[in-house]
Amino acid sequence: MGTLPQIRSLPNIFNYFRYAMIEPKTELQKNAIVEARRKELESYQRAIDIQWLNSRMEDGRMGRCLALIQKEAEMEKDFQERTDHAAIVDARAKKEIALGIEIAKERREEACQLLRRHYLREHDPSLRELVKKLQAGYVRRDQQQQILHNQYRRLQEKAEENRANRALAEASYDDQEARERDEQFKIERNHQYCMAIQQQLVNKQRQKQCEYEEMLIEKRNIDDVMRTIADEDQRELQHKHDQTEKMRNEMITFQKAREAWKDKQKEMVVIEDRKIEEQRQVASDRSSAIVAERERKIQLKDESNEKVAIKMLADEAARQHREDLISELQHQECEDKNRQDDLAEWTRSERAKVDMKEGLLAQMEDKKLEATSERARDVGFRRSMESQMADEDEIEEEKKRKIKAKNDQYSADLQQQILDNAARRQKEKAFEEKRNREEYEQDQEWRKEVLEERKKIMEDHVPKLLGYVQPGVISQEDVANPRLADLGINIKTSNRPKRLPKCNAQCRILREY
Structure with a gap:
């Protein structure tokens, strides 16, 4: 696979040289040649990169395998180390936990x-x-130690005092000159003090003289002020006297004017009274005519009143006649009504008698029927009572049987309770004996623990308090203790019985308990 791109790239190289040897004629040819060269170079570079990547991948795969193997070895080693360390830590932790x-x-x-x-x-x-x-x-030991400490401190203080006295006696000879210098200094200081006191006395005398002169000046000023105040008071009194005299003159003048005014008023009153008397005379002449006119009017009024009274009397007589007629008619009507009421009452009484007779007859018949029914009811009641009494007798017999059965059951329960009580008392007795034994054992254990605790207390404290405790605290048993035998404790014992003053037999028993 790595050689295939290399084989395929050889024709491209030949083409490159071919294109390079062919001389381009136009611009398009030049561009085509450049583009072809670029593509060939890119394909060649891609082939080289692929070959390099393949080689790198093979090398990387091998390196990864080696790294993985090395990592697994390291992990196994680390796991082994951690396992060993964890075991050590667990063992140490277990030991620490057990120790804790x-x-x-x-x-x-x-x-x-x-x-x-x-x-x-x-x-x-x-x-x-x-x-x-x-x-x-x-406490006694501390007190003894404190006493010894105080004695030692007093001895030390006494020694210090003696040493200080010796030092003072030795230094007294050296202080003679110092005392002479001190005396000379005191004499000079006293002289200066006397001079200062004398100067102070002179200054004080001068100050007193100045104060006396100032007092005289102040007194003179005060006298001037008092004189001025007295003159002002005199002027004020004179002014008040003048004002009073002026007011008195004015009052006299006012009183005279008032008397004159009163006289004038009296004259005016007299004149007014005269005028009033004249007016009264004129009024009296006018009132006589008025009185005559008033009497005439009164006479006319009396005549009219007489006429009205006569008319009223006539009307009253007519009204009285009418009332008499009305009362007669009412009386006649009442008599007629009474006669009718009497007739109706007689009719009602007759009817009531007839009704009463009929009611009595019906009542007699009812009583006969009631007597018959009463006899029948008595017979039925007697029969029912006889049956009820028979039932009650049966119920009473049943109650007696139940009471007898209940008594029998009660006696059986009582016998069982007696047996149960006997068993319970037996158990309680056994429990009491057991409890007494346990209490005795507990008491013995308590005494044993108390003795052990006493022994520990004595072992801890007696060596520290030897010679300070009260007599009788250390007993013969404490002396027999091996730990206290080395202290040389000697207890004198006597054959006399131990006596406890102010105690009777019961008290001794309680104390021993």
Whole structure:
């Protein structure tokens, strides 16, 4: 395949040389030759490119195969390494997990033991008392240490004070000249101080003189002002006196004018009264004529009133006559109506008697029928009551049978309950015995744990508090402890029984419990 384009390209080369040797004659021929040359060159170049690509493809395929083989080898090696590393990591992780579990277990056990010890110390009276006594021992030890520290500090302070006194005694000889210089300096300073005080006294005296002169000047000014104020007050009083005198004169003048005006008014009133009297006289003459006219009119009015009264009396008499006639007619009508009412009442009473008689007869018949039906009803009721009583007797017998069966069942249940109670009491007794045994075992375990805890407490604290705890805290059992035997603890024991003051037998039992 690679040689085929090369074989096909040889005629083209010959054609190229042929076209090159033929000399073109026209422009079209030149263009055709150029185009043919270009096509031949392109086909030749394409063949060369295809050949090169084929060779490159074969080389690339081989390279890819080699690269693939190498990559697979590297992947296998990497997988092997990772597998080995993962196994190592897994083993290490398992070891770490197991170690962590063991550590957590140990810590949990330690925490449980600490909690148990704390529970024992909190709930056991003897351990609480022991802890209190040990705490008191620690307090006493701290107090003793504080006392020793204070004594040592006082000794140190005393030594420091002695050393300072010696240093002061040695330095006192060197300070003699300094004291003389200080005395000379004090004398000079006192002299300067006296001079300064004297100058201050002189200045103060001068200041007082100046203040006195200023006071005199101020007093003179004040006197002038007071004199001016007094003159002004005098002038004001004189002015007020003049005004008062002027007002009094005006009041006198006004009073005189007022008296004159009053006299004039009185004269005018007298004149007015005279005029009024004259007018009254004229009016009285005019009123007599008016009175005569008024009397005439009154007389005419009385005459007309008499005529009207006579007419009214006549009308009243006629009206009274009419009313009498009307009342007579009404009385007659009432009598007629009463007679008709009496007749109707008699008719009604007769009819009521007839109706009553008929009703009584019907009632007698009804009573006879009711008596007959009552006898029949009594017979039926007696029969029904007899049947009902028979049924009730049967029901009563049935109730008695049920009560008897119920009593029998109750007695059987009671017997069964007695047996059950006996079995239950037996179980409770066994359970109580078991519970007592468990309580005894728990108490023994509790005492054992308390003893162990006491031993641990004594082992931890007695070496630190030896000589500071109260007597009786360290017992004979504590001395027998191997860890405390090296401390040289000696406890004097006596054969006398232990006495607890202010305690009776019951209290001792409770204390031991």
